[in-house]
Amino acid sequence: MRKLLSLFLFTLFVSTSLFAQLxxxxxxxxxxxxxxxxxxxxxxxxxxxxxxxxxxxxxxxxxxxxxxxxxxxxxxxxxxxLIVLNDSTQTLRYVTEGNRIKIWGSGDPSWKYKDFYQPAIEALIAPYEQVIFSDANMMSPAFGYGWQWDDYYYNYSAERSSLPIYGNLVHVKKVGNAPTVFPPSFQADVFPTNRTIREVERDFHSNKFYYNPNNFRGREEFIPFISSPELFIKLASDATGKNWAYQSDSLPAIHQEWRGAPLFPILKEMMLESDNFLAEQxxxxxxxxxxxxxxxxxxxxxxxxxxxxxxxxxxxxxxxxxxxxxxxxxxxxxxxxxxxxxxxxxxxxxxxxxxxxxxxxxxxxxxxxxxxxxxxxxxxxxxxxxxxxxxxxxxxxxxxxxxxxxxxxxxxxxxxxxxxxxxxxxxxxx
Incomplete structure (x- = not known):
């Protein structure tokens, strides 16, 4: 039996080795x-x-x-x-103090972005009169090391942030010869220009957007905005109907964590569409x-x-x-x-x-x-x-x-x- 087993294993090894070679x-x-x-x-x-x-x-x-x-x-x-996050996103960390809730974002990209399952942030903050946001736990800069500076107004180069909203992007739609943008709070910062541009372009240093009415094509649907604590609390307040405030407090050792959305759809979108923003978040x-x-x-x-x-x-x-x-x-x-x-x-x-x-x-x-x-x-x-x-x-x-x-x-x-x-x-x- 030992001889037969040895012969079988040798034959299997040889056949596998031959099959595996060109x-x-x-x-x-x-x-x-x-x-x-x-x-x-x-x-x-x-x-x-x-x-x-x-x-x-x-x-x-x-x-x-x-x-x-x-x-x-x-x-x-x-x-x-797959190794670290397992099956769900890490949305935020928080502490509560009476009628206040303090929130630190954990990088979850899904809030108001694409068609992902939405973390129920409104339900989380509903019992509290005051919402305090801090980004003191955010150590990485908005742009990564070695990114090209002139990609700043392309949708594949959205900024990184601790608690993104709308994917840190402005959505552009063509209405006649002009763009309508969403969130609507950005509309007041959209201006016509005589520059020979065909799409909406953002100013390098500010959230001011320009288009040429004579050349506007409206093919670029999304443009990154410059994120900041002040802008975030404005957008978050508009989205939730609650007044948010910013306070750069360190995350205390004792706090609660909240996991908000299924992970697999985000991984799938990142891989199939090569979404840079999702990968960074x-x-x-x-x-x-x-x-x-x-x-x-x-x-x-x-x-x-x-x-x-x-x-x-x-x-x-x-x-x-x-x-x-x-x-x-x-x-x-x-x-x-x-x-x-x-x-x-x-x-x-x-x-x-x-x-x-x-x-x-x-x-x-x-x-x-x-x-x-x-x-x-x-x-x-x-x-x-x-x-x-x-x-x-x-x-x-x-x-x-x-x-x-x-x-x-x-x-x-x-x-x-x-x-x-x-x-x-x-x-x-x-």
Missing amino acids: NRDQYLKLESALGEGSFFNGHLSGFMLYDLDSQTVLYEKNSHQRFIPASTTKLFTLFSS LMLMVSDRLFQRLDTERAIEYMLKTYLYDLPDEPQWVDGSGLSRHDLFTPRTMVALFEKIYRMVPDQQLFELLPAGGKVGTLENSYKADQPYIFAKTGTMSNNHSLVGLIKGKSGRYYCFAFMNSNYPWKASEVRREMEKVMLMLREMI
Whole structure:
């Protein structure tokens, strides 16, 4: 029996090892597609293909090199959120004193933002005559380290704050040749201009908004506003019908905490639509849960020293969204991170979180096929484009990959087209 068992295990090992390898012709095809003389040889490009079943690297090219990951950074945020936050958001902390309630935000982004389940803040404060708000627990600045300054009026660069409302965005609708904005309290600060602009643009230093009636298109629906304690208490007062006041008090050791909204819809929106604001607020909530203070840098340090200490190459990770050019990861680190997520998240939930080629999310218009074969997080900023996730081969099996590109002089659409050729070829191989 021992001999038969040994023979069976040996046969299983050999067959698994053979199944997990590319043959010579397949290897040479990938070398030709990614190596010297290929499109990807004209810039820094890295690739890794990994068999999740046999835990074997099938192919790699420059997988040790560091790349600017852009929004694939959100995979780090996803992992951290799943580990620390569990199933719900961390909305706020509070203390009560007679007819007063004092509130410290915990980073929850859902209040009046998109179609998320709404935390019942009005119900929480209803029994109290006075609402005091403090942001003394907010340690991270409104903008992350290494963000581009001239992104300030694009919706993907909304400010971080301890208790956001409306996603820290002004909603713009075109009515005739003029914009109508929401919340309506901003309408008085919308002015016409003769400048040759086609959308509403915000002043760099203030919440004043400008549009040209002759050129206004109204295609940009959301514009970030500059957050401040004074503006927040005005918006919160308008939204709840209660008078809020600001007082920068430290969070006392003895207090109550309130968890407000289901976490999964926020994670799903962050991943499918690559929502930077959600990613940043998620890392603030992670920090709040860990340290009772909103400090993204400290939360990242904690995750790297605990749950992510064993990644093959130490990441340079500085924000939740990937807006920073200081983020630097290697393809093999991205694969190792994705494997952690893959082992932790049930398959059905994982596929709900990942954009699918030709179907949903940021891959809706690329990697099209009769049946989706790419399920992955995208990451794009000028001169950088990456894709990390799963590829389904013609065998029906799933493999993990990381495909990262930096320092190219072409449009990202051209890089995506060439990547798609490689992935289609790979699908036929595996």
